[in-house]
Amino acid sequence: MPVTDITILLFLGALAAGLLGALTGLGGGAIIVPLLTILFHVDIRYAVGTSLVSVIATSSGAAAAYVKEGYSNIRVGMLLEIATTIGAITGAFIAGLVSPTAVAVIFGIVLLHTAWTSTRPRVDHMSGGPSDPIALRLRLDSTFPTANGPQHYQVRRVPLGFGLMYIAGVLSGLLGIGSGVVKVLAMDRAMGLPFKVSTTTSNFMIGVTAAASAGIYLHRGYIVPGLAFPVMLGVLAGALAGARMLPHLHTQKLRVVFSVLVAALAVELLLNALTGKI
Amino acid sequence: MSVPHTLITGHSTADDRTEQVVGTVLRLGVLIAAAVTLVGGVLYLIQSGATHPDYHTFRGQFSPLRSLADVARGVAAGNADAIVQAGVVLLIATPIARVALTLVAFAIRKDRLYALISALVLVLLAYGLLGG
Numbered sequence: 299m300p301v302t303d304i305t306i307l308l309f310l311g312a313l314a315a316g317l318l319g320a321l322t323g324l325g326g327g328a329i330i331v332p333l334l335t336i337l338f339h340v341d342i343r344y345a346v347g348t349s350l351v352s353v354i355a356t357s358s359g360a361a362a363a364y365v366k367e368g369y370s371n372i373r374v375g376m377l378l379e380i381a382t383t384i385g386a387i388t389g390a391f392i393a394g395l396v397s398p399t400a401v402a403v404i405f406g407i408v409l410l411h412t413a414w415t416s417t418r419p420r421v422d423h424m425s426g427g428p429s430d431p432i433a434l435r436l437r438l439d440s441t442f443p444t445a446n447g448p449q450h451y452q453v454r455r456v457p458l459g460f461g462l463m464y465i466a467g468v469l470s471g472l473l474g475i476g477s478g479v480v481k482v483l484a485m486d487r488a489m490g491l492p493f494k495v496s497t498t499t500s501n502f503m504i505g506v507t508a509a510a511s512a513g514i515y516l517h518r519g520y521i522v523p524g525l526a527f528p529v530m531l532g533v534l535a536g537a538l539a540g541a542r543m544l545p546h547l548h549t550q551k552l553r554v555v556f557s558v559l560v561a562a563l564a565v566e567l568l569l570n571a572l573t574g575k576i
Numbered sequence: 577m578s579v580p581h582t583l584i585t586g587h588s589t590a591d592d593r594t595e596q597v598v599g600t601v602l603r604l605g606v607l608i609a610a611a612v613t614l615v616g617g618v619l620y621l622i623q624s625g626a627t628h629p630d631y632h633t634f635r636g637q638f639s640p641l642r643s644l645a646d647v648a649r650g651v652a653a654g655n656a657d658a659i660v661q662a663g664v665v666l667l668i669a670t671p672i673a674r675v676a677l678t679l680v681a682f683a684i685r686k687d688r689l690y691a692l693i694s695a696l697v698l699v700l701l702a703y704g705l706l707g708g
Contacts (some may be wrong), residue, residue, distance in 0.1 A: 300625065300626050300627065300628055301620075301621065301624055301625050301626070301627055301628075301629060302621055302626070304629070305617075305621060306624075313584060337632070338629040339631075339632050340632065341631060341632060341633060341634040343634050343636060344631050344634065344636070347636075351664055351668075354668060354670070354671060355606060355609075355610070355667055357605050357671070358602045358605060358606045358667075358670050358671060358674075359603075360592060370595070372594065372595065372678065373690060376675075376678060376693050376694055376695055376697060379675070379697045380693065380696055380697055380700070383697055383701060383704070386704070387700065387703065387704055390704075398634075436689070442581040446650075458616060460703035478628065486590055490605075491649050502634040505602075505670070505671035505674070506671040506672075506674070506675060506697065506701070508671075509668050509669075509670075509671040509672055509701055509704065509705070510700060510701055510704040511704060512664075512668045512704070512705075513668060513701075513704035513705030513706070515666070516642060516643075516661075516668070516703050517642050517643060517666070518637070518642070519634055519635075519636025519637055519638070519639035519641075519642050521661070521664055522631070522639065522641075523616070523617075523620060523641065523657035523661050524620070524629050524631070524656075524657070524663075525631060525655075526613070526660060526661070526663075526664050527613055527616065527617035527620060527660045527663075528617070530610070530613055530663070530664070530667065531610060531613060531614060531617070534606070534610055555664070
């Protein structure tokens with residue numbers, strides 16, 4: 299296939315991924331790698347590098363939109379970015395050591411987990427219990443805007459959250475995804491942050507995490523212009539369109555569609571890996 | 577002795593101002609990166625639209641665009657693929673600029689602990705982009 303045809307097809311695929319990612323709040327990164335490897339037969343190393351670029355684009359674009367609303371917690375985000383960036387660098391190094399097949403298998407498992415998580419209802423895990431002494435020392439407790447004015451919240455289990463964030467970073471660096479699901483898990487479940495704060499702070503952190511391993515990928519030649527150009531612009535256009543459509547849509551059904559799609563891609567990816575095609 | 581409210585809650589008008597500046601930087605960074613990539617991409621299609629690239633076999637280790645110096649040289653020579661790669665580098669630099677700005681904001685407020693935390697994150701990011 300000539301460059302022009304590939305570019306148009308990749309742009310359209312990335313547009314759809316970005317749109318779906320923005321509408322479901324799960325990002326498009328999880329779809330880009332299977333899309334490139336399964337449909338376009340791209341080597342998984344190129345796919346991971348390309349996906350990571352699109353992750354930075356959507357995260358920075360979305361974070362710029364959310365940041366004004368006062369939900370994200372800069373201190374929590376910056377503290378946990380130590381864990382995610384170290385994790386991302388670790389992940390990028392692991393990617394250089396293990397076989398592409400192993401990366402594909404891990405990717406498939408993470409996708410299945412994402413599919414399962416995204417169908418479950420979102421509930422706040424805030425508790426009235428005492429703050430973690432570490433959270434008090436680090437001044438992590440904060441407020442977030444509600445209809446009844448600012449509401450105070452406390453931050454719990456900082457070490458557990460920090461550890462989970464390291465794992466999120468490793469997955470991001472290894473697979474070229476934002477791993478927003480694990481980030482939200484760490485902040486929402488482990489640290490007891492309100493859901494809105496977890497999701498916006500996570501979005502904020504995804505770009506920084508991805509930037510840590512993207513440089514390493516660039517040096518290894520995982521990022522090629524012919525793929526990065528259509529995918530980055532496609533995902534960005536899709537994400538911007540999605541953000542505009544979001545207020546007018548019922549997203550619950552979309553999340554089910556997304557889950558089924560992600561699960562199907564996961565199975566396909568695992569089958570390809572196990573039959574030696576990746 | 578009473579402690580100022582902002583010290584307890586971690587959220588203040590200064591935080592809000594920082595967030596606004598950060599938001600602007602993120603938007604601008606993504607916009608500039610996308611514009612550079614688009615220009616490079618269109619040139620790339622004109623220059624090599626009819627070629628048949630093979631992405632099935634990984635040859636990244638031979639890629640001529642693997643360092644910031646490679647990219648700068650390519651852009652200076654007017655190579656389309658180097659311009660696209662420069663857009664990618666600008667995109668990677670955007671969240672890094674965000675961390676640098678946050679560091680400055682913490683330093684101005686004499687929040688030594690968080691200035692230090694931001695500096696640590698910045699060093700890790702610089703390692704990824706320059707060392708790796």
